[in-house]
Amino acid sequence: MTTPANWPRCPPEARSLASFLVLIIDNATEGCSEVSRDTEIRCRAEGCKGSVLARLDLETGEIVWECPVCGHHGLIRNWQKAKWDRTEP
Numbered sequence: 701m702t703t704p705a706n707w708p709r710c711p712p713e714a715r716s717l718a719s720f721l722v723l724i725i726d727n728a729t730e731g732c733s734e735v736s737r738d739t740e741i742r743c744r745a746e747g748c749k750g751s752v753l754a755r756l757d758l759e760t761g762e763i764v765w766e767c768p769v770c771g772h773h774g775l776i777r778n779w780q781k782a783k784w785d786r787t788e789p
């Protein structure tokens with residue numbers, strides 16, 4: 701199977717968001733702790749120099765991240781599958 705020449709490209713914005721989330725997942729799961737840790741990942745908000753805090757909610761399995769400077773925050777669900785997919789060839 702070949703990839704068509706007109707195959708839609710993933711927008712750069714989506715790619716950058718994806719790698720941001722992957723970094724957070726890596727960081728949050730490394731400690732496997734419910735206590736927020738400083739991931740030292742630069743916040744994505746424009747002009748914000750905060751570094752993102754992330755914690756793993758062991759009950760729901762969600763990763764909760766937040767920028768303490770601007771309040772930009774989010775939830776990552778189903779990251780286990782995303783992570784698992786990444787390890788497959």
Ligand SMILES: [Zn+2]
Nearest residue numbers: 743748767770
């Ligand atoms: Zn921020």
